[in-house]
Amino acid sequence: MKVAQFSSTGKAENVIESIEVPNLPDPDNNEVLIDVLACPINPADLLTIEGGYGVKPNLPARLGAECIGKVVKVGSSVQGFKKGDIVLPLDRENWVQQKLVTQDNLILLPSNIDINQLSMLKVNPATAYLMLNKYVNLKTGDWIIQDAANSGVGQSIIRLAKIKGIKTINIVRRKELTQELKNIGADIVLQDSKDLAEEVKDLTNGADVKLAIDAIGGDIILRLGNCLADESTILNYGLLSGKNIEISAYQTVFKRLLLTGFWLSPWLQKMERAEIFKMYHYLAELISKNSLYVPVEKTYNLDDIKMAVKHSSNYSRSGKIIITPNG
Ligand SMILES: NC(=O)c1ccc[n+]([C@@H]2O[C@H](COP(=O)([O-])OP(=O)(O)OC[C@H]3O[C@@H](n4cnc5c(N)ncnc54)[C@H](OP(=O)(O)O)[C@@H]3O)[C@@H](O)[C@H]2O)c1
Known part of the structure; x- marks a missing residue:
């Protein structure tokens, strides 16, 4: 073979x-x-x-x-x-x-x-599911922001968030993806810029954004951090830029942002088998209905x-x- x-x-x-x-x-x-x-x-x-x-x-x-x-x-x-x-x-x-x-x-x-x-099924939908459910207690109507939003994980986040009534701000590096992501449930689609926080504030009417999910690293973390409400969480799960994360002392001290990382592998090692099976059956059912695609x-x-x-x-x-x- x-x-x-x-x-x-x-x-x-x-x-x-x-x-x-x-x-x-x-x-x-x-x-x-x-x-x-x-x-x-x-x-x-x-x-x-x-x-x-x-x-x-x-x-x-x-x-x-x-x-x-x-x-x-x-x-x-x-x-x-x-x-x-x-x-x-x-x-x-x-x-x-x-x-x-x-x-x-x-x-x-x-x-x-x-x-x-x-x-x-195993990697990206589970990553999206756990990041949405295990870090911040998100309720219907809450806002989150993510980058690399057209990636497999990013699209799963958009779709799973929509199911839970969570609103998503999605950063992409190609503007032409805007409508495609809106069609699958994205609330806002933007490109990264130095004015990101102002744009987000305008488009959400100043809503508190409680979680930033990042797959890129580097200096985009600074701009995502500026979009967040005080005491919110930045969840880094990828290193697509190959650059170290940049975060300011203003963000950690005065905004008291919490920066942490996500890796699926240890989650699958520490979760009970029954919970793993339940999660994958739930996600497979969504795939069968085209709710995840x-x-x-x-x-x-x-x-x-x-x-x-x-x-x-x-x-x-x-x-x-x-x-x-x-x-
Ligand atoms: N921590 C974990 O447990 C875990 C689990 C699953 C995935 N991940 C990570 O999640 C990320 C996405 O994985 P995936 O399988 O969903 O990806 P994917 O579907 O293969 O798509 C790759 C995405 O990355 C974007 N991208 C690549 N290089 C970039 C850069 N330098 N700056 C900005 N965007 C960039 C691409 O944008 P374009 O379309 O514009 O090219 C595309 O959206 C990866 O970093 C992966 O390692 C981590």
């Missing part, structure tokens, strides 16, 4: 390759053998290949934070799964044609949902992994790049 692997860190398209490895054995008692149907390429995957992610794998390493799979064979003591079931593995190393997963690391999903959309620009098979990772790092994509290891 084929797997994607990298043997040294560097620019993704230079170091990643699709290689042939021996087929997997039959599953152990508590294991399930699955065909991987689809896996999105996320910025974190690229960061892992470049050596900048929070976890440094031993090389050579496989990768892929998420996928969706179909059950091929189940171990003798496995219950609740059968051949043909659609499943979400909670573990990593998903850019492979087949994998063995222990049954407690698998979530059974309905089989009538778009596979590409389901393949993006992220556009896909192109799918690639595993042989074209170099082209796929190169494409995924392009500026101004219209959607996600997805690998379909079994065609």
Whole structure:
């Protein structure tokens, strides 16, 4: 079978390759053998290949934070799964044609949902859901602000916030995305500028903005901070600019803003299994109703992994790049 692997860190398209490895054995008692149907390429995957992610794998390493799979064979003591079931593995190393997963690391999903959309369930919708629900007690009518608002996470935030009646101010770097984001529920769409706080004040009639969600880092944090009410929270979950966060003493001391970070990985390690399952079933149901949806620009098979990772790092994509290891 084929797997994607990298043997040294560097620019993704230079170091990643699709290689042939021996087929997997039959599953152990508590294991399930699955065909991987689809896996999105996320910025974190690229960061892992470049050596900048929070976890440094031993090389050579496989990768892929998420996928969706179909059950091929189940171990003798496995219950609740059968051949043909659609499943979400909670573990990593998903850019492979087949994998063995222990049954407690698998979530059974309905089989009538778009596979590409389901393949993006584990990371971005869960990130959006947890950031909206676990940090600030947001009530209907409250305002939040976010940047990189057209990203997969950003679009999930817009849609999940709309469902909860939370209003969103969305910063994008391409003005032409305004209507598209409004169509999925964004209340305000703006471009970053030195006058951001004044624009936000005007457009919200001076409403208190209680949470800023940032994937970029660098000096945009200063401008997001200026949009916030006193004692609000800035939640940083990405480093797209590659720059360190800038925040002023005025913001930390006099506005008493709280700056913290979000990483999905420790959340999934510390949450009770029942809560994880409940969250993913809720999010999968939203996907089934198209209430959560992220556009896909192109799918690639595993042989074209170099082209796929190169494409995924392009500026101004219209959607996600997805690998379909079994065609
Ligand atoms: N902490 C966590 O647990 C966690 C979990 C999931 C995702 N993330 C992070 O969330 C971010 C978004 O991920 P995603 O999968 O949703 O992304 P995505 O759908 O692949 O989209 C990438 C987005 O980043 C924007 N972008 C790229 N470089 C930028 C820059 N220098 N300045 C401003 N915007 C930039 C792109 O804007 P254009 O469309 O204009 O090119 C696009 O909106 C990434 O940083 C990712 O690592 C973190």
